[in-house]
Amino acid sequence: MRRFAIVSGFVVMLLVAWELASESGRWSPVLFPSVLSVARYLWGAMLDGTLSEAIRVTMQRLLVGYAIGVAIGLPLGVLTSSSQILEDTIGSLALGLQTLPSVCWVPFAVLWFGQTEGAMLFVVVMGTVWSVIIATNHGARTIPPIYARAARTMGSRGIHLWTMVMLPASLPFLVSGMKQGWAFAWRSLMAAEIFVTILTGFGLGQLLHYGRELNAMDQVIGAMVVIVLIGLLADRILFAPWERFLHRRWGTNVR
C-alpha cells in the first residue's frame, strides 16, 4: 500500500511538472500540449472507438506473432542445446540475426508480402524467434547435469525426462528468454506499424504515424502513453506471476 502511494505520488508529480511546463508558455502548445489536451484526445479517441480498435489490432498482431515466434524458437533452442552441430549452425545464425535490429526486416517484409498483415506478422516473428532460441539454448545448457542424473536413476527417460525435469529446470532461463522475446516483438511491431501503412488494420503505431502527419502532438503523445501502459501491463500480467513462482521455488531474487 505504501509502495503504491509512492508510485502514484511519483506519477502525479510527473504530470504536474508537465502541466506546469506547458502552461509556462515557453513552448508552443502545438509542440508541447498540456496534460489536459492529451487526456482530452485519449478520451475522445476512446469514445469514437479509434483507440480501442487500434489497441485491438496491435495486440492481435503482437500476440499471434509472438506465439508463432515462441512456438518456433522454443523447440529450436532445445535442439541447438542438445547438438553441437545445430549449435554451430542454427545457434550462430540466431546469434547473428538477433543483432540485426528488427526494423531492418521491414523493407524485406514489405517486398515479400506487400502491405499486408503477413508483413506485420513476419516482422514480429523475426523479432521474437532469434532471442527466444538463444535464451532457450543458453538455459538448457546451464541446467545442472545433476538433475538429469538423479532423474535417470529414478527411471525417468525420454519424454518424461524432458517434460518433467529438463523443462522445469530451465524455467528461469525460459522465462527470461520469453520476456526478452516479448520486448523484441513489441519493439519490432511498433517499428513495422510506423513504417508500413496497411489497409487491413489501423494499429497503435499507425495512430502515432498519422499523429505526425497531421501535426497532432496530442495524438502522438497520447499514443506513446498508451504504448508504455500496454508494455507495463503485459509485464505485470504475463511475466510477473512466473517470476514470483521462480522466486518462491528457487529462492533466487529475480526482481
Added chain:
Amino acid sequence: MLDQVTNPSTSAPVATATSKLVVEGVSKWFRTPRATIHALDNVSMQVAAGEVVCVVGPSGCGKSSLLDIIAGLSKPDAGHVLADGLPVTGPGRQRLVVFQEPSLFPWLNVFGNVMFGLRLCPELSNGERREIAHQYLALVGLEKFEGAHVHELSGGMKQRVALARALAPDPQVLLMDEPFGALDAMTREHLYDDIQRIWSDSRKTVVFVTHNMREAACLGDRVLLMSKAPGRIVQHFEIPLPRPRSIYDVELIGHAGRVADALRGTIGGGVTE
C-alpha cells in the same frame, strides 16, 4: 596385488550366487582434449544382499566413477557390473543414488521431490504413493516440512530429503556418493544415527563412497580401500562391531585408524603405476 585382494577370506564367504552386486574387472578411462586419464583399473568387488560396503580412497581415485558405473549412469571401458546376476546396461530404479551435490528439484516442494520417484513406479496407485511419501518423510524426521521449498532447507535437511527420495521407491540397492561430504560435523553425526536406524529396519544393500575413515568404519560391514588414480581396490577391512555404532567408540576409532594407516601407505608411493 589384485589377487591378494580378491581371493582372501573377506570375499570368500560372499559367494557369487548370493551376491546382490558383482563388479568384475571394471576399468575406465576419461579422454579429455589434453590427456587420457586412467580412472579405474581392473576393479572387482562383490556386495552381498543386505550388506553395507564402504569404499574409501584419496580424492580423485575414481570412487565416484565406480559408483556411477554401478548406478548405470556411465559405462565401463572394460569389465562389467552384475545386479542380481544380470548385467547393468543403464540406470534403473533398483539402484538409487544419493549424490553429494544438492540434487533435489527446486521446482518441486519437499513432498513433490519424494513423489517424483514414486510416480515412476507404475505398480503403485496414487493413494499408495502419497502414503509412502509421507511415511519416508516421517522416517527421516521431516514430516513437518512436506510443503517446504527446497531452498528453505538446511544442507542436512536437503540430504535427508534426498535420502527419503531414494528410499521411497524401495530400491534393493542404495548407492551413496559422499552424501554427507558437504555437511558440518554435528549434522553428520546426527545422520549417522538416523541412517543406521533406517538401515537396520530396511536391510538395504548399500555401497557408500566416502573419504572419511570414521564414517566408513561407523557405517560399513566392510571397508574397501582404493588407491589413488588409477583406482584399484588394494585392501579389505572387516568391521565386526555391533550396531548401532557411535563414531566416538574406541574400537571403531581403532578400525578407522587401521584404514587411515593403510591409506597413507597407499598414497606414500606404496603402489606404483
